[in-house]
Amino acid sequence: MILLCCEIRFAEMISNSTKASISPFEKFESWYEQAHSAELEANAMTISTVDQSMRPYSRIVLLKNFNNREFVFYTNLESKKGRQIQENPAVCLCFHWKSIKKQIRIQGIADVVDDSVADEYFATRDRSSQIGAWASAQSRNLNSRESLEKSIKLLEKKFTNKSIPRPYYWSGFRVSPSNFEFWEEMPHRLHIRIFYQRDDQGNWNDKLLFP
Numbered sequence: 001m002i003l004l005c006c007e008i009r010f011a012e013m014i015s016n017s018t019k020a021s022i023s024p025f026e027k028f029e030s031w032y033e034q035a036h037s038a039e040l041e042a043n044a045m046t047i048s049t050v051d052q053s054m055r056p057y058s059r060i061v062l063l064k065n066f067n068n069r070e071f072v073f074y075t076n077l078e079s080k081k082g083r084q085i086q087e088n089p090a091v092c093l094c095f096h097w098k099s100i101k102k103q104i105r106i107q108g109i110a111d112v113v114d115d116s117v118a119d120e121y122f123a124t125r126d127r128s129s130q131i132g133a134w135a136s137a138q139s140r141n142l143n144s145r146e147s148l149e150k151s152i153k154l155l156e157k158k159f160t161n162k163s164i165p166r167p168y169y170w171s172g173f174r175v176s177p178s179n180f181e182f183w184e185e186m187p188h189r190l191h192i193r194i195f196y197q198r199d200d201q202g203n204w205n206d207k208l209l210f211p
Helices: 002-016 025-035 080-087 113-123 129-135 145-158
Strands: 046-051 056-062 071-076 090-097 102-112 169-183 192-198 204-209
Touching: 002 129, 025 090, 025 102, 025 169, 046 080, 046 145, 056 071, 056 080, 071 113, 090 169, 113 169
Parallel strands: none
Antiparallel strands: 046 056, 046 090, 071 169, 090 102, 102 169, 169 192, 192 204
């Protein structure tokens, strides 16, 4: 019975693939809303980059904004990921929401957001996180935890009763997707996979992939 249900669902997906589809951004938003109601941090995503030797690096960051064009996250531009993206802007994002048994992979090109956008977001961060952005030389060697804590105390004193400006080396990246893959868990590993590819005219075309 389980296998039959899975086959029926998969047949429905094949039939639906011939119909006009919603955009991948709309589909992302729909799944994200489901995950947001079920997960503690639905905006957690893996971002993968490569270094100059084409060795891959992956880490978890937090999605801070998205619309029907791009996905935005923030970081230290002089961090390992920041430098790698500026050297090679091709990146891959991956969301995995275990509670709803769904996953989305997004490949695209990343570029730095406008200063005004970064300033606006930085102003919304809590004061301790703003201090942390100044205190951390992200990804570089740290002599001791004590030296970091000392730096934080000096910065807290420096900015007493003052607003904290955004460091020049701290900003955001916006990822403009070239393709999406939506993965939905199904019984017997016959998962549903839908791939969206943007053509030269900017239109999105979708197709089913084998599990």
